[in-house]
Amino acid sequence: GIQVEQSPPDLILQEGANSTLRCNFSDSVNNLQWFHQNPWGQLINLFYIPSGTKQNGRLSATTVATERYSLLYISSSQTTDSGVYFCAPQGNAGGTSYGKLTFGQGTILTVHP
């Protein structure tokens, strides 16, 4: 199956700082999602981004499928950005498991006021 590696594992920021989270994956993918897991455990869809760049407010994401990585940018970070960020590539739907999502271990982000 697809191997997923996220970096850094932990990140501590002061409010207002910018950051880049990286997701490397080992095989070609049909899709990739970024999630934010808030301190209450809820998984929130941030981006569905099989390739290219998308932006949503202070967050943006870029996936370069040919080079097997995706980046999540957080600008002007706020304390509410704290939590765990997961990337989850989705394998080929024609293969086994019908294109399951494989999760990385996450990046734990802490934003201090």
Add this chain to the structure above:
Amino acid sequence: NAGVTQTPKFQVLKTGQSMTLQCAQDMNHEYMSWYRQDPGMGLRLIHYSVGAGITDQGEVPNGYNVSRSTTEDFPLRLLSAAPSQTSVYFCASRPLYRVTEAFFGQGTRLTVV
């Protein structure tokens, strides 16, 4: 539009007890899946289904049963709970034949004592 609904949100079981975690979606998605999340880890796939009457195993299926009698519902059964099954469980759904994002429920926090 409720999306993906999981019940209960919290549950405490004694070792050896059985229970069913419920998952329902109202988006007419063919693909439904169950994941578990252990501390400090990403989500791992337990079982999945590509339609009514069709289920298959994921990465960590031992100790769990599933069935899919309708498109909307995908219950997860623990036949004899063990402390190793203490975890947070997430249900997800997405269309099978369109490459699009997966939608996750709010999670069920299960403790087995």
